[in-house]
Amino acid sequence: MPFTWLVLIILAIAAVGFVTGRSRALQSAGGDSRDLHSLPIYYGSHVAMWAVVPAAAVLIVWLLAQPFFVNSRVLATLPDGVVTEGSSIGLVMSDVRRVAGGLDVAVAQGAMTRDEAAAISSKTTDVRESLGQVGVALGSDVSAEVLGGAQLYRTLNATGSLIMTVVVLVIALGGAGWAVSRSDANFRARNTVERGILALLICAASIAVLTTIGILFALLFNTIEFFRLYPAADFFFGTKWAPSFSGRGGASDLGVLPLLWGTFYISIIALLVAVPIGLFSAIYLSEYASPRVRGIAKPLIEILAGIPTIVYGLFALLTVGPLLVSMFGKDTVGWMQGGTAVMTAGLVMGIMLIPFVSSLSDDIINAVPQAMRDGSYGLGATQSETIRQVILPAALPGIVGAILLAASRAIGETMIVVLGAGAAARLSLNPFEAMTTITAKIVSQLTGDADFASPEALVAFALGMTLFVLTLGLNVFALYIVRKYREQYD
Amino acid sequence: MNDMRIVERDVDTNEVKIAARDVQVFYGDNHAIKDVSVDIDDKTVTAFIGPSGCGKSTFLRCINRMNDTIDVCRVKGDIRIDSEDIYDPKVDPVQLRAKVGMVFQKPNPFPKSIYDNVAYGPRIHGLARSKADLDDIVEKSLRRGAIWDEVKDRLHAPGTGLSGGQQQRLCIARAVATEPEVLLMDEPCSALDPIATAQVEELIDELRKNYSVVIVTHSMQQAARVSQKTAFFHLGHLVEYGETGTIFTNPVDPRTESYITGRIG
Missing domain, CATH: 1.10.3720.10 (MetI-like)
Structure with a gap:
């Protein structure tokens, strides 16, 4: 399921949750909004918040973590022999990603079916040529190991995305359901939403601070690397x-x-x-x-x-x-x-x-x-x-x-x-x-x-x-x- | 309010120091002062009283042309100090303000040392021939401001570090350091506590020996305590002007009576 759809569905859950939470709270007060602890809009926002925030947090973490996981799994399957002279494991992995991307393109353009792409083998087909036909140029012939890695890469990514979609949707529904169940006249929705807003503000502030720290560290590690290659005294006191x-x-x-x-x-x-x-x-x-x-x-x-x-x-x-x-x-x-x-x-x-x-x-x-x-x-x-x-x-x-x-x-x-x-x-x-x-x-x-x-x-x-x-x-x-x-x- | 019953006041009969005739002040379209004519005596404390917005501060600020610093303000009429028209084009407002000192509602010492605050005026006007001369002027002014004993050991501490009452007396010392002939005070005690107020009032009575003092105040008790003459302003008009005792015990105008008995204002 495409990513955009996932986001839209979460937003839809939030919208439905908003209306449900609001009306449930009103119902528990017998339809008189004056008997509610907070304004009705707060009950709605509370449910929407619970539908979106945990799901979005899991989504973001998952999107960050999945590539690492997939990479390490694919790396583990590659035999040591694939790294040739003058190359590095990073280059091989980028080949893998490129072939996997090429297979995706081929499937999307209809040059291959999904099953063909999964079953393709370097022994029977010239992968380089068939990918070249759909506009993906490769630098060299595709070895069996790289092709296998690319296929594993695709499978892992597809499974990962599927699990992610299910998990995120369950969390969104669960959050919304839990929040709806708490929406009654005595629930302090206003204070809860207020705390949510506070958390949002803290997040915004920490992003700025964390970025500064990130930049500092990026500079620091490379600087240390430099001083390993070049004497610091010559750098600081050199006049040329x-x-x-x-x-x-x-x-x-x-x-x-x-x-x-x-x-x-x-x-x-x-x-x-x-x-x-x-x-x-x-x-x-x-x-x-x-x-x-x-x-x-x-x-x-x-x-x-x-x-x-x-x-x-x-x-x-x-x-x-x-x-x-x-x-x-x-x-x-x-x-x-x-x-x-x-x-x-x-x-x-x-x-x-x-x-x-x-x-x-x-x-x-x-x-x-x-x-x-x-x-x-x-x-x-x-x-x-x-x-x-x-x-x-x-x-x-x-x-x-x-x-x-x-x-x-x-x-x-x-x-x-x-x-x-x-x-x-x-x-x-x-x-x-x-x-x-x-x-x-x-x-x-x-x-x-x-x-x-x-x-x-x-x-x-x-x-x-x-x-x-x-x-x-x-x-x-x-x-x-x-x-x-x-x-x-x- | 016992003071108010004293009708007999020792008003030294003096020549007129400030003579204002038909003074009009406009802030843009707002007619703030209407036809004010008043004679202010030398070596006398004159109090301006009246409800807020009645124009008493505005009129005070006409006497040293502080209103010139406000763009939209226009002054018409005739104000003379020692028979000299202060709005004559020949008069330099800067020189005038050295002769007519002013103390403001809120103590406003400069962010400088106590010494430099007092020496500010004399330095600008070149009143001191030497450093020793300047030291003398500073000491004399601080004594006149009745604050010398409190600050003599820390003349180089910042003036902003003093208490409110001390700051206001420092500002008075700063104003007398340029040897003015008239001292204008715009609600000098309104930011002070009762003890500091009492000190400043005592000081005002001292200052009367040397200067013509004009004081704007919201406190009728204060006007009764410190002044020999009182002017009552209302809606830009000078309603009544006379000896303080008379104004407070036997006012002629019904508006004055209403104000001092607390019915308007």
Whole structure:
């Protein structure tokens, strides 16, 4: 039975359960909903909840677990001999899956009957050719073991799905039936549904947290793998970044320092652009601008935050880079060789960060109570004295938090760097030279055709981990600053 | 309410400090103050009383042009301090506010140290020639605010860490530090407990020696306790103005009588 049907049937059970539970509860109260403990809709929802939730939970777990089970059963039947030189058990299993998938297609297209597919043997039929006819191309002839494995794979999956369907339907019906049996006037359906909703909210929150932990672990294991192949000291303290891809020979230098320096240099230039401009525009918007100007200008600035970074990258590549070259290139002072440079990327990234700084600072400045301003004006201070001496000090922790958030954004930025700063890893103080950052190098290390087990590819995870720790540290620090120095005005 | 029976009050006969004539205030289309004319004496505590929304705070805020900071607010008419029109285009509202200090309903110390709170005004207006001079001003102001003894050992602790009553006295000290001639107080005790209120009221009576004090209050007992003159506002009109004793014991206008006996408001 197709999966969609199963879901629809569960929903139908829930709908029927809703109506039944509701009417049963009403019946037990003699048709007067005022005698019920909860509103009738809660009794219905309670039954629907019991019909859907346990069944859905079992369904999800089953769908996750079945492939593992089937794989291990099929693996157990494969003799050791099938793994040939230069291959691995993973490749054989993918052959098995592919043949099984091909048989499915053949059956679906009517080229074979279900029984033929189950009984097909590599001795009597050229499986590769007959599958080729239905559009499934195989890389090599199908061995008897692989074909047998594929047939077992299909049978196990079919049986598994059948059992799953039955089990899930029984659970849905059972849940609904049990909930209906509890629906009477005294049952506290409202509280039960409320707890159900609470559980739903907890699930949603834990998915976000668990995903973060999952990402962390994925990074961690690959990073450990990398450090097994490449000495950690060379990675953290190496001043040269020169990966050599396998095939060209030679050992790689994978020192993180040039990349770290590029990251910081570009971020610092970006912040030097974004912080004053963002802060000043926030001050203008929150303290001086009339509501009309503010109503127009604030959304306009916030549009900057909505521009995809690749567009900023194009802007850096096509406009800012050539402009800087014409200003500082060999025709004038000769500081700049090409359009891609730290300065190009830094300036454009700074523009990208303006709305982060200005929007957050604006909210924070607005949160300074009017009483502070009144107090200062009442003492004969001018507007700018009030802003400098009262409002900014009061808002400072929040502003620092905003800047640190912008900084972690800058450190993690990729596209602007790829297009604006070049790809040369370099330790240099000249801001008009091309440099590159951690993020840009992660992209280039993983998008090549390097072997995934080589240190040149695995270094990307170590870089990602470094970046993760850096930005996490900055964010934690920002939160700490904001919390610690937050002014309690009341 | 015993105080209210005292008709004879020691009103020092003084020259007029603030003279307002036909003052009108509009908040957008709302006519908040209608034809208010009043003469406020020097070295006197003048209380503004009246039900909520009657315009007494609005009128108070006209005297130091704090209403200028509200966009939709327009003020018409003539207000003179020492015969000088404060709404004259030549007058800098910022300078005016240094001369006419203000204390607000809720204590609003800046998130700075106690010392810096008091030194704020003198620093802005350049009143101190040296650090020692500034120290003197701060000490003198804190003494006038009757809070010196409580804070002299922790002048560099944050002003926001004081109790409510201490904060309000700190704000008064901050206001007197710029040597104002007039002190406006907008319900200065409404956020304070009775003990802190008593301390602030005592302080207000002290301040009368040097300043013309105008106080807005919701508490008629407070008006009776601290003021020499009382003005009763109702729906934007100045209904009655006179010596406090007279207002509370022998009001002329029936609306005043209704208010002080608790029938309206």
